[in-house]
Amino acid sequence: MENPASPHSIPAELIDAIDVGIVVLDKHFRVEVWNKFMENHASIAPKAIIGDLIFNHFPEIDEGWMRVKSGPVFNLRSPVFIIWEQRQYLFKFGANRPVTCDATDMYQNVTMVPLVNDDGAVERFCIMVYDVTDQALSKRGMARLNDELKTASRVDGLTGLFNRRYWQERFEQAFKLAKRQDTPSTAMMVDIDHFKKVNDTYGHQAGDKVIQALAALIKRCVRETDLAGRYGGEEFAIILTDSPVSCATTVAQRIRRLAEATPVEHEGQTIRFTISLGLAEFSHDAKSPLAWLEQADKALYDSKQGGRNRYSIYTSSENEE
Structure with missing residues (x-):
């Protein structure tokens, strides 16, 4: 050679x-x-x-x-x-x-x-x-573009939280994990009270600002290991991993109080808003991810019926917190 x-x-x-x-x-x-x-x-x-x-x-x-x-x-x-x-x-x-x-x-x-x-x-x-x-x-550049596209497919453009589709995918994984492990996790639904009135009174841009303000508060209050997403409109869904409902109530109360104390400025006007929350700790009674989320949604409904600006905990006997 x-x-x-x-x-x-x-x-x-x-x-x-x-x-x-x-x-x-x-x-x-x-x-x-x-x-x-x-x-x-x-x-x-x-x-x-x-x-x-x-x-x-x-x-x-x-x-x-x-x-x-x-x-x-x-x-x-x-x-x-x-x-x-x-x-x-x-x-x-x-x-x-x-x-x-x-x-x-x-x-x-x-x-x-x-x-x-x-x-x-x-x-x-x-x-x-x-x-x-x-x-x-x-x-x-291609790698960066792919990362941006991946992020865009997962994140809600208005709030920066996970969008509903991706949140549901992650929620299903959290449900399977909760079934396999003994550590508790809690699902939380959050809804802005009288949001239609905000839109009708101040306009949709003001409504978007209120949604963004609440999303920012949620980001401040949850951990990186938790799963927070915009579920639709003015409604948010959160999974507090490794958290029993007794601990999750502390997070719920913190978000509720911050929302109540956070003014939103729009075109020279100050908008005040409150939120209602529903919590459901994982139980083997929930046979599917949807069943678990419906429990949290039922607790949210109880908060609405109970006067709003509060949180409620789902129990199988449907007793309100």
């Missing part, structure tokens, strides 16, 4: 003409070849770096890491590849892209190739540096 041609045997004009960085280092990491691509991006002329250690000019290259990374080149006579997903760059070069580009540094794919002597020894190796900034930004 023939050894790969050394850059020393390739005309310098060709090495300089290709749009790829070419660097040859000896086994002590002193620079032997430094092509035009490297000169242009590093602003270092060949005469200023050839014969010198690469680490003296590029502090971003950790010497210990570089020696370990290039080990297979010398020990196994095997190429080494570094892709931008693992490490954005080996040499810290500017992205050299328009102002609108969201990258300040170049993304690079790097290949280290052993240069084998006639006697089979590897005394030097070639580093090839590929500018893959455009490809990397495109891939990152």
